[in-house]
Amino acid sequence: MRTTVGIVGAGPAGLLLARLLDNEGVDSVVLESRDRAYVEQRQRAGILEQGTVDVLRDAGAGDRMDREGLRHDGIELRFGRRRHRIDLPALTGGRSVTVYAQTEVCKDLIALRLEGGGPLLFGARALAVEGAETDRPRVRYLHEGREELLECDYVVGCDGFRGVSREVFPPGAGRVFERTYPFAWLGILADVPPSHDELVYARHDRGFALLSMRSPTVSRLYLQVPGGTDVRAWSDGRIWDELERRLETDDDWRLRRGPVTAKSVTPMRSHVHEPMRHGRLFLAGDAAHIVPPTGAKGLNLAVGDVVTFARALAHLRGTGSAERLDAYSATCLRRVWQAERFSYEMTALLHRDPGATPFEDRIQLARLERITGSRPAEQDLAEGYAGFPLE
Numbered sequence: 003m004r005t006t007v008g009i010v011g012a013g014p015a016g017l018l019l020a021r022l023l024d025n026e027g028v029d030s031v032v033l034e035s036r037d038r039a040y041v042e043q044r045q046r047a048g049i050l051e052q053g054t055v056d057v058l059r060d061a062g063a064g065d066r067m068d069r070e071g072l073r074h075d076g077i078e079l080r081f082g083r084r085r086h087r088i089d090l091p092a093l094t095g096g097r098s099v100t101v102y103a104q105t106e107v108c109k110d111l112i113a114l115r116l117e118g119g120g121p122l123l124f125g126a127r128a129l130a131v132e133g134a135e136t137d138r139p140r141v142r143y144l145h146e147g148r149e150e151l152l153e154c155d156y157v158v159g160c161d162g163f164r165g166v167s168r169e170v171f172p173p174g175a176g177r178v179f180e181r182t183y184p185f186a187w188l189g190i191l192a193d194v195p196p197s198h199d200e201l202v203y204a205r206h207d208r209g210f211a212l213l214s215m216r217s218p219t220v221s222r223l224y225l226q227v228p229g230g231t232d233v234r235a236w237s238d239g240r241i242w243d244e245l246e247r248r249l250e251t252d253d254d255w256r257l258r259r260g261p262v263t264a265k266s267v268t269p270m271r272s273h274v275h276e277p278m279r280h281g282r283l284f285l286a287g288d289a290a291h292i293v294p295p296t297g298a299k300g301l302n303l304a305v306g307d308v309v310t311f312a313r314a315l316a317h318l319r320g321t322g323s324a325e326r327l328d329a330y331s332a333t334c335l336r337r338v339w340q341a342e343r344f345s346y347e348m349t350a351l352l353h354r355d356p357g358a359t360p361f362e363d364r365i366q367l368a369r370l371e372r373i374t375g376s377r378p379a380e381q382d383l384a385e386g387y388a389g390f391p392l393e
């Protein structure tokens with residue numbers, strides 16, 4: 003098979019890129035190792051920055067998001083049993099975020115791709131990207147028991163943290179910057195209306211807790227737990243009790259409990275692969291970078307990468323200049339590092355580091371006091387949360 007852009011992976015990065023290219027009249031083929039149901043049900047991100055919402059709308063993929071997504075104009079910081087609201091539009095010149103699950107973004111993009119007849123192959127596992135240094139890169143993949151070859155002008159590796167695209171970089175051609183954290187997130191989905199109408203980020207002596215939501219009837223909640231925690235050690239009752247303790251306030255706020263429908267543990271990691279391009283292979287999304295989920299940035303960064311690629315390719319086709327494609331890695335990395343910094347700082351601000359000294363605990367509380375007591379400090383957090391602009 004032959005195409006202009008070979009896309010490895012049908013997560014948010016690969017699916018949105020396919021849509022953006024369709025809109026530009028550029029042909030592409032998407033290879034996805036899992037089946038459709040798996041991709042549509044994998045529980046992950048839920049917060050879309052204003053910039054991501056705008057991109058989805060402009061791409062013609064925002065109809066259901068506009069109907070069903072929940073616009074949020076604030077988040078709440080909770081510590082010392084007190085509550086502090088961060089007013090996003092007031093602090094950022096009008097920007098907000100939208101609660102709309104990654105599963106729904108993927109469903110919408112898959113439906114659009116299949117309606118338009120563009121090739122999207124489920125159960126197609128890329129084995130290797132070859133010839134990235136030539137002008138005819140190829141993806142070798144396995145589909146329906148047969149090994150096949152996809153010949154391309156460009157390959158975009160959207161195959162997530164555990165994909166194969168990064169393997170293209172020969173030894174010494176790439177560098178990894180990484181940090182792992184000694185804690186993880188235990189996340190649940192529960193069939194109960196959210197106990198607050200905005201997200202609540204809570205710092206507590208027992209560890210971090212997050213109250214989030216998927217819809218007006220489905221809550222998403224997280225607890226900081228030690229790295230390597232076995233989810234089976236946490237009964238539903240124990241999870242609710244712990245959430246209640248960490249989210250407690252001095253006023254009459256109460257946590258609503260309900261049936262837990264999903265439960266999982268996610269490790270926390272910061273990871274950046276530089277550069278994000280080798281020859282005609284471009285990395286996008288989690289294939290190139292991971293952030294701890296505290297800042298809700300992962301999906302939004304993936305969107306930024308593929309928009310940058312699609313615009314650069316359109317520029318090449320329109321003007322004959324490869325300048326923007328050549329600048330792809332540097333352009334993406336500027337935004338990536340701002341998001342890495344923000345996610346790292348939010349994580350440090352709100353989590354209980356098991357190795358922290360009493361002095362460091364007090365510094366953490368002083369940081370929170372500073373943010374809630376100073377408009378510039380609050381503004382800095384709000385700007386990071388609402389998202390860094392695309393160049």
Ligand SMILES: Cc1cc2nc3c(=O)[nH]c(=O)nc-3n(C[C@H](O)[C@H](O)[C@H](O)COP(=O)(O)OP(=O)(O)OC[C@H]3O[C@@H](n4cnc5c(N)ncnc54)[C@H](O)[C@@H]3O)c2cc1C
Pocket residue numbers: 010011012013014015016033034035036041045046047048049104126127128129160161162163164165166189268286287288289295297298299300301302303304
């Ligand atoms: C619990 C959790 C909560 C999160 N919360 C947020 C949040 O609130 N906001 C936010 O912005 N981000 C959040 N994230 C991060 C976000 O989910 C990811 O950043 C996002 O999924 C990245 O999209 P992607 O398309 O780059 O990669 P992925 O979604 O990982 O997609 C990669 C795709 O490639 C496929 N693939 C892998 N290898 C191959 C192969 N060899 N051949 C073919 N296909 C392959 C995979 O099956 C997958 O479908 C969260 C993540 C987790 C785990």
